[in-house]
Amino acid sequence: MESAALIIELEKRLPRKRFEHVLRVTETAKELAGRFGVPACIAEQAALFHDIAKFMEPSEMRRLIEENGEDVKLFSFHHELWHAAAGRIIAEQDFGVQDQDILNAIRYHTTGRAGMSDLEKLIYIADLIEPGRDFPGITELRNAAKLNMDEAMRACIVHSVRYLIDRNAAVFPDSIECYNEHVQII
Ligand SMILES: [Fe+2]
Ligand SMILES: [Fe+2]
Incomplete structure (x- = not known):
């Protein structure tokens, strides 16, 4: 989808602050794309779409997730996590996105997962x-992102998992698997 048209659509769907966040994530994603050899137009599309479902009603996100065979484990976690799965479905069904890498980058931008592609990591970091x-x-996270994508991804997932653990909050299994993949096995 043409970026200018998508930006107009995003402005309608998202409150001002979230819309501006999406634009900043998109600029950051394009910068990282240039640094890490990911096509900038792909990074731009994934970044623009990543929070498309952020302000959907939880009941609507639940319906989309159930009807599209998404991971029902999500329902055992806070609905903040649901917008990534719902966003993937909306990008595909309402906007005709077919690129699986872009769809996965939207899908895993909140949790991460094991075996992320470069684009998935790039969007996770940019967010x-x-x-x-x-x-x-x-x-520290920004400095890591100046050097090496895997190092930045490691720093980001360690930060995110530690943030939850410090608050005695549940960690989604995909995040644990992502974390384990990026740290030492001792
Ligand atoms: Fe998000
Ligand atoms: Fe975001």
């Missing part, structure tokens, strides 16, 4: 380090 983010440790 976490876009210039509007501010949290303890963000500088």
Whole structure:
């Protein structure tokens, strides 16, 4: 889909703050794409779509997930996680996205997973380090992303899993598998 038309659609669907986040993620994703050898137009599309379902009603996300054979384990976790699976379905069904790598980048941008593609990692990282983010440790994540994509992905998934564990919060199994893949086995 042409980016300009998609941006107009996103502006209708998302509150201002989230829309601006999506634009910042898109700029960050294009920057990382140039650095890490991913086609910028693919990174741009995935980034623009990644939060398309962020403000859907949970009941509507649940319906989409159930009707499309998505992972029902999601329902045992906070509905914040559901928008990635719902977003993938919307990108495919409502916007005609067929590229499986773009669809997977949308699908796994909140949890990560084992065996992520370069594009999936790039969107996961861009979502976490876009210039509007501010949290303890963000500088380390941004510095890692200047050097090496796998190092950046490791730093990002370690950060995300640690954030949840520090709050005694549940960690989705895909995130644990992603974490295990990026840290040492001792
Ligand atoms: Fe998201
Ligand atoms: Fe996001």
